[in-house]
Amino acid sequence: xxxxxxxxxxxxxxxxxxxxxxxxxxxxxxxxxxMVPLMGxxxxxIRWHVIKGNDEFFEVxxxxxxxxxxxxxxxxxxxxxxxxxxxxxxxxEMDFCxxxxxxxxxxxxxxxxxxxxxxxxxxxxxxxxxxxPNEQVxxxxxxxxxxxxxxxxSAPSFSQPLPIRQFLISPSIDPLSDKxxxxxxxxxxxxxxxxxxxxxxxxxxxxxxxxxLKDPVGVIEAFKLVRKSIDCQxxxxxxxxxxxxxxxxxxQLVDKAAGDYPDIHVLLIPTGSDIxxxxxxxxxxxxxxxxxxxxxxxxxxxxxxxxxxxxxSAVGGIPLQxxxxxxxxxSHGVEGTAFAIRKLLxxxxxxxxxxxxxxxxxxxxxxxxxxxxxxLLLFLTLDRKEDVIYL
Numbered sequence: 427x428x429x430x431x432x433x434x435x436x437x438x439x440x441x442x443x444x445x446x447x448x449x450x451x452x453x454x455x456x457x458x459x460x461m462v463p464l465m466g467x468x469x470x471x472i473r474w475h476v477i478k479g480n481d482e483f484f485e486v487x488x489x490x491x492x493x494x495x496x497x498x499x500x501x502x503x504x505x506x507x508x509x510x511x512x513x514x515x516x517x518x519e520m521d522f523c524x525x526x527x528x529x530x531x532x533x534x535x536x537x538x539x540x541x542x543x544x545x546x547x548x549x550x551x552x553x554x555x556x557x558x559p560n561e562q563v564x565x566x567x568x569x570x571x572x573x574x575x576x577x578x579x580s581a582p583s584f585s586q587p588l589p590i591r592q593f594l595i596s597p598s599i600d601p602l603s604d605k606x607x608x609x610x611x612x613x614x615x616x617x618x619x620x621x622x623x624x625x626x627x628x629x630x631x632x633x634x635x636x637x638x639l640k641d642p643v644g645v646i647e648a649f650k651l652v653r654k655s656i657d658c659q660x661x662x663x664x665x666x667x668x669x670x671x672x673x674x675x676x677x678q679l680v681d682k683a684a685g686d687y688p689d690i691h692v693l694l695i696p697t698g699s700d701i702x703x704x705x706x707x708x709x710x711x712x713x714x715x716x717x718x719x720x721x722x723x724x725x726x727x728x729x730x731x732x733x734x735x736x737x738x739s740a741v742g743g744i745p746l747q748x749x750x751x752x753x754x755x756x757s758h759g760v761e762g763t764a765f766a767i768r769k770l771l772x773x774x775x776x777x778x779x780x781x782x783x784x785x786x787x788x789x790x791x792x793x794x795x796x797x798x799x800x801x802l803l804l805f806l807t808l809d810r811k812e813d814v815i816y817l
Contacts, residue, residue: 427468430795433802434468441524442472442805447487447533449476450697451665452635453597453724454530454553460600460794461801470802475520477534483512485671487533490567493560494532495639495719501562510536522546526805529574538573547808550574553597554721555742557583575808580722581743593804596746597722598797599731599788604700606731609708617705623661623691628771631661631710633703633728636676636694639719640664641739643683644760646690648716651764656771659689663706665697708732712770712777716763720744727792730754730784735777737766747792753784 444462446454458474465472479487486505493499513536520537522544529537530551538548550571556564556579564586571577576591585592599606618625630649634640642662649660662680665673677694684690695702707713713729713736720742727747729736736754738744748754755766770777 427795430468430798430802433799433806434465434470436806437470437802440471440526440805442470442526442528443475443522443524444472444528444530445475445477445520445534445537446530447477447479447484449474452670453722456605456724457597457794457797458530460603461798464600464794465798465802468798471524473524477512477516477537478519479512479516479533481671482508484533488670488672490532490563491554492639493563494554494556494567496555496558496560497639497719499560499563501560506566513537526808532567535567535570538570541573547576548574549576549578549804549808551578552584553580555581555584555719556586559586576804578804581746584742593800595797595800595804596743596792597724598792598794599724599727600794601731605704606728607704609701609704613701614705614709617702618709620702621661621691621693621706623659623709625709627689628656628658628711629661629709630658630712630714630767631663631706632714632716633707633725634664634715634717635670636664636673636680637670638672638676639717641716641718642676642680644718644763645714645716646680646683646687647760648714648763648767649690650687651761652767652771653689656768658711658771659691661691661693661706661710663691663693663695663703665695665699704732707734710734712737712767714763714767715739715744716757717741717744723747726754727788730781731788733778733781733785735770735780736784737763737770739763747787748784749787752780753787754780 448455462472462474486509489499527546527548531553541548578593578595579585580596632645680692684692707729713734715723715726715738717739722743726738737757738748740756748756750756757763757766
């Protein structure tokens, strides 16, 4: 904290304005909701804004999101027109007074057009896996990315050839938030009771937004394979985000896949239910993150911080968090995920050791104080000339 305050003092007199697409739902809003007040407490003048957009706009940006992850999407000229029309309205309606503009993901990316009329520094923060993006969407966005002074990616593999400086900064969790703090056993038991979940058999859990890229149907298929040899139960818990119109459709598919199969608990948890999510993670024997694509996957670090053994897909930023067979298990496909789950349930001492290693790995690398430090250093280096900076 002393280091952070010293860095904060060096930004005295500067206003930082951060912009994304929503105040709640999803990892970006979650990080900002913790980071903005903490940075304010160390003397940094940081302000948080969100853009406006209708359902049509967010349907397009969801297509952009999927396409950047490499998923096939049918994008028409009308989609790009919708995106630009809403972006133009935000350009006209939003005004900034800060010296540093910190823009998150594609939704508000066009705001950089305001750079033409000011000498402010503009930073674009990419939270998604763009290691193999759809060329049409990436080419369109690149016209705006190139106007920024710097871009930030979560993992080295996401970096793309750009004429601007690139910073590599991974996301983080706040260990003192409601989602991650220690909970008394009676709180955990009460949450399980509220959701009608017993502790009489091992609990396997995936916490994530209901999204095709999180592969919740694949989680159910893996669970059914495990269930053939080990009596256990599955929790699929998550919510929706105002900028994600696909979540209802995914939830319907999950309900259909679960059907009447015994011991599958599909829980739609509203935004802000951090204590409930914390309790479900702490009650679990194994935690999954079976993503097809992933920007970073903060639920992995959340689980590791709670010393839980984690099975997660080897995609996106997950391998930064899981060192296979040391801080967790990396898996491939439905069968590979089922095999890893069985391995952990059959070897509780091994699972416990992975959990201990995982917590220490998060302590050293993925706590919010480290990410704040990296961002402060980034802001202080914006006037320097280096091409690539690793923080």
